Amino acid sequence: MARFQQKQNKSRKKRQNLTIREQTQCRFCRDGKSYIDYKDLDTLQKLLTNRGKIFSRKRSGNCAGCQRKVKTAIKRARFMALLPYTN
Numbered sequence: 001m002a003r004f005q006q007k008q009n010k011s012r013k014k015r016q017n018l019t020i021r022e023q024t025q026c027r028f029c030r031d032g033k034s035y036i037d038y039k040d041l042d043t044l045q046k047l048l049t050n051r052g053k054i055f056s057r058k059r060s061g062n063c064a065g066c067q068r069k070v071k072t073a074i075k076r077a078r079f080m081a082l083l084p085y086t087n
């Protein structure tokens with residue numbers, strides 16, 4: 001019984017953290033960027049796993065519009081051989 005209660009407390013804590021994180025603005029909206037450059041590899045590489053996959057919106061903290069721009073930018077960079085399709 002005590003074990004079960006502990007688990008519940010943990011999940012509650014996690015949920016609180018998530019709600020706090022969701023209130024912050026996405027990094028591109030904060031900077032006021034309207035266009036995400038595919039040649040800007042430093043910022044794009046922060047949004048990729050070490051296997052070359054794109055982080056989800058929940059993980060990266062981007063808003064829906066910026067995630068779409070990131071997606072096209074990363075796909076352009078991959079086509080231009082600046083970023084890997086896979087590692």
Ligand SMILES: [Zn+2]
Nearest residue numbers: 026029063066
């Ligand atoms: Zn945004």
